[in-house]
Amino acid sequence: MFRSASSPPKKQAVTPRQIRTRERADRGIPEATVARLPVYLRALHSLQDRGIATVSSEELATAAGVNSAKLRKDLSHLGSYGTRGVGYEVEYLVYQISRELGLTQDWVVAIIGVGNLGRALAGYGGFASRGFRVAGLLDADAGIVGAHICGLTVEHIDELETVIKDRGVSIAVIATPAGAAQVVCDRVVAAGVTSVLNFAPVVLTVPEGVDVRKVDLSIELQILAFHEQRKAGGPMGDQAEPEYEVLEGDGPSDGAQYIEAVDA
Amino acid sequence: MFRSASSPPKKQAVTPRQIRTRERADRGIPEATVARLPVYLRALHSLQDRGIATVSSEELATAAGVNSAKLRKDLSHLGSYGTRGVGYEVEYLVYQISRELGLTQDWVVAIIGVGNLGRALAGYGGFASRGFRVAGLLDADAGIVGAHICGLTVEHIDELETVIKDRGVSIAVIATPAGAAQVVCDRVVAAGVTSVLNFAPVVLTVPEGVDVRKVDLSIELQILAFHEQRKAGGPMGDQAEPEYEVLEGDGPSDGAQYIEAVDA
Numbered sequence: 001m002f003r004s005a006s007s008p009p010k011k012q013a014v015t016p017r018q019i020r021t022r023e024r025a026d027r028g029i030p031e032a033t034v035a036r037l038p039v040y041l042r043a044l045h046s047l048q049d050r051g052i053a054t055v056s057s058e059e060l061a062t063a064a065g066v067n068s069a070k071l072r073k074d075l076s077h078l079g080s081y082g083t084r085g086v087g088y089e090v091e092y093l094v095y096q097i098s099r100e101l102g103l104t105q106d107w108v109v110a111i112i113g114v115g116n117l118g119r120a121l122a123g124y125g126g127f128a129s130r131g132f133r134v135a136g137l138l139d140a141d142a143g144i145v146g147a148h149i150c151g152l153t154v155e156h157i158d159e160l161e162t163v164i165k166d167r168g169v170s171i172a173v174i175a176t177p178a179g180a181a182q183v184v185c186d187r188v189v190a191a192g193v194t195s196v197l198n199f200a201p202v203v204l205t206v207p208e209g210v211d212v213r214k215v216d217l218s219i220e221l222q223i224l225a226f227h228e229q230r231k232a233g234g235p236m237g238d239q240a241e242p243e244y245e246v247l248e249g250d251g252p253s254d255g256a257q258y259i260e261a262v263d264a
Numbered sequence: 265m266f267r268s269a270s271s272p273p274k275k276q277a278v279t280p281r282q283i284r285t286r287e288r289a290d291r292g293i294p295e296a297t298v299a300r301l302p303v304y305l306r307a308l309h310s311l312q313d314r315g316i317a318t319v320s321s322e323e324l325a326t327a328a329g330v331n332s333a334k335l336r337k338d339l340s341h342l343g344s345y346g347t348r349g350v351g352y353e354v355e356y357l358v359y360q361i362s363r364e365l366g367l368t369q370d371w372v373v374a375i376i377g378v379g380n381l382g383r384a385l386a387g388y389g390g391f392a393s394r395g396f397r398v399a400g401l402l403d404a405d406a407g408i409v410g411a412h413i414c415g416l417t418v419e420h421i422d423e424l425e426t427v428i429k430d431r432g433v434s435i436a437v438i439a440t441p442a443g444a445a446q447v448v449c450d451r452v453v454a455a456g457v458t459s460v461l462n463f464a465p466v467v468l469t470v471p472e473g474v475d476v477r478k479v480d481l482s483i484e485l486q487i488l489a490f491h492e493q494r495k496a497g498g499p500m501g502d503q504a505e506p507e508y509e510v511l512e513g514d515g516p517s518d519g520a521q522y523i524e525a526v527d528a
Contacts, residue, residue, distance in 0.1 A: 038486040043467065063467060065478075101486050102493030109485070116384035123380060126465050126482035131489075171488055194495060195488040201390050203307060203327060211491045213484040214329075218390035220477040221373070222302040222365050224435055224459040225395075227475045229366030231458060 029100070033074045039064045040071070041097045041130075047090050056087035103131045110136035110169040112184050113176035114144050114154050117199055121175060122150045132171070136163040140180070157184070164191040171195040178202040185212075293364070297338045303328045304335070305361045305394075311354050320351035367395045374400035374433040376448050377440035378408050378418050381463055385439060386414045396435070400427040404444070421448070428455040435459040442466040449476075 043063035047055055057075075061068035075081070075088070078096050082088040098104050109132050111118050121127070122137055139145055140157040147154045155163060163169065172188040174181050174196060181200035188196065189210055196212045198204050204212050307327035311319055321339075325332035339345070339352070342360050346352040362368050373396050375382050385391070386401055403409055404421040411418045419427060427433065436452040438445050438460060445464035452460065453474055460476045462468050468476050 034487055034490050035483075037490075038480070038483040041486070042465070042480065042483075046467070065467060100490070102489040103486065105493075107485075107489055107492065116380050116387060120380035120384050121481065124481055126480065127485065130482050130486060132482065132485050170492055171485065173485075195492045197484055197488060201306070203310070203329060209495075211488055213488055215479075215481065215484055216302070216306065216390065217385065217388055217479065218394050218396065219299075219302040219306075220461055220479055221371075221391065221396050221435065221437075222305070222367065222394060223298055224461060224475055224477055225366040225371050226298050226301075226364070228371065228434055228459045229369075231473075 029077045033077050034101075036064070036066060036070075036074055037097050037101055039066070040074070041094065041101070041103075044090055044094045044097070048094065052090060054087050054089055055093075057082060060088065106131050106133050107171055108133055108135045108167055108169045109171045109173055110134070110138065110160075110163055110167070110188075111173045111175060112138045112157065112160065112188070113174060113180070113200070114139040114141075114147070114149065115175065118175040119149055121173060121199075122152065135167040135169060138163065140176075160184075160187055161191045164188065164193060169193060171197060173197045173199070174204075175199045293341045297341050298365075300328070300330065300334075300338055301361050301365055303330075304338070305358065305365070305367075308354055308358045308361070312358065316354060318351050318353055319357075321346060324352065370395050370397050371435055372397055372399045372431055372433045373435045373437055374398070374402065374424075374427055374431070374452075375437045375439060376402045376421065376424065376452070377438060377444070377464070378403040378405075378411070378413065379439065382439040383413055385437060385463075386416065399431040399433060402427065404440075424448075424451055425455045428452065428457060433457060435461060437461045437463070438468075439463045 040060065043060060044055070046063065047060075055063075057068040057072050061071040064071065072082070075093070078100055080088065080093060080096050095104075109127065111121050111134055114122070114137050118137065118139070122134055127134060134150070134152065137149060137152050137154045138157050138160055139154050142156075145154050145156045164172075169188075170193065172185075172193045172195070174184055174188075176184055178201045181198060181202050182204055185196055185198070185204045185206065189206055194210045196204065196206065196210065198212055198214045199217075201216060201218075203214070206212050304324065307324060308319075310327065311324075319327075321332040321336050325335040328335065330338075336346070339357070342364055344352065344357060344360050359368075373391065375385050375398055378386070378401050382401065382403070386398055391398060398414070398416065401413060401416050401418045402421050402424055403418050406420075409418050409420045428436075433452075434457065436449075436457045436459070438448055438452075440448055442465045445462060445466050446468055449460055449462070449468045449470065453470055458474045460468065460470065460474065462476055462478045463481075465480060465482075467478070470476050
């Protein structure tokens with residue numbers, strides 16, 4: 001639900017200042033900022049849905065669960081500074097972030113492993129609305145191959161290389177059991193895929209130039225357990241709550257949503 | 265598959281130095297370190313499965329997808345320094361990290377929303393093996409209530425407060441559609457739950473003292489898209505690959521697995 005590169009909003013007329021700031025921005029965006037851009041984008045889409053045209057850095061920061069100084073710094077990497085007393089224009093900022101993330105084009109995705117998780121991913125609305133088009137579902141289980149899921153027919157894993165090449169798959173989503181994941185990963189990489197999203201509970205080895213992002217559904221639970229334990233009195237179970245190392249200016253105002261990974 | 269607090273490995277006899285370092289450690293562990301501990305833990309379990317008793321910081325760092333200086337710094341927060349020339353004892357480090365994360369006790373989890381994702385979570389092996397016991401599955405859909413999934417019977421959402429209280433649920437996993445998530449969140453918080461893992465595509469508002477971790481399955485894809493685009497020549501589609509801001513000593517050696525959120 002964002003604009004394509006061919007139809008940017010009218011605000012896109014580029015001023016000399018924007019050219020300078022864009023050149024500056026292109027020198028490099030920290031990984032931490034890249035990781036937060038999708039979070040800002042989601043908050044902005046939510047504002048758009050409510051018909052809100054401009055947003056202050058404080059409002060947007062609260063909606064995204066970060067502090068406003070960090071938000072402003074992050075957006076400055078895109079060459080986006082907002083207007084004092086007005087804030088950011090929602091539509092233009094959506095365009096800027098989408099462009100930066102590469103969401104102004106479609107990405108073709110194949111999901112390998114069609115168990116409950118693969119099915120959940122196949123039907124996940126958040127993919128399609130952000131330009132991720134699932135073009136293939138593959139599984140090794142003859143009992144699943146041929147099933148119709150979310151408009152696609154599950155294909156046999158033997159077809160993997162053909163599916164990748166014929167449909168222009170650029171991102172492989174691995175939702176297989178742990179034992180199959182590395183073999184599948186090696187195959188998708190050999191077929192030319194350089195971006196892998198891994199849901200299998202295993203660390204994948206990939207050659208240089210291939211990006212792997214790992215989603216371990218239990219890791220977030222473990223981080224919650226850490227905090228839950230601290231609330232209950234620390235790892236020894238009988239201590240007063242320890243003093244936390246407070247990272248300056250960090251942390252959302254309403255609970256610990258989107259705790260940011262900041263290393264001093 | 266880790267030890268409980270009541271049966272620590274023999275190595276746990278505490279020396280004065282360990283007491284000092286533990287006191288130091290308890291003053292605070294950075295959030296970024298907390299977020300990486302589960303990753304180290306998974307790598308360590310994998311080493312245990314292969315019968316490996318000691319590991320160098322380099323090997324463990326590679327397995328976890330971070331650089332070894334960061335690993336050593338992270339583990340120093342636990343008061344764990346390894347032995348020069350030998351490395352870390354796998355079993356003891358597993359115990360230390362598990363203890364720190366609160367995984368040496370069981371956590372009772374309820375999953376609210378039993379669609380494909382809720383089912384995938386109910387059957388997710390990574391939960392049980394790390395001490396997260398799913399004690400309740402709840403849904404508002406009469407067509408799902410009563411279904412038997414992974415040894416549990418799906419209960420009606422009306423039973424939410426009763427399930428939380430009677431079974432001692434301390435972590436709620438919300439896997440409902442976006443529109444239902446805030447109402448469910450308010451109810452679990454009112455029932456005394458202070459840790460929420462949210463899979464619904466919406467930012468939840470919670471009172472102070474409640475931790476929310478958000479899993480958005482599309483955010484990782486968006487980060488991959490960013491890198492995929494950069495490989496293809498940047499957001500303008502016609503530029504040379506920009507020079508990246510290289511964070512000193514950061515980044516794994518074999519591809520960008522577990523890209524760390526480090527903000528200079």
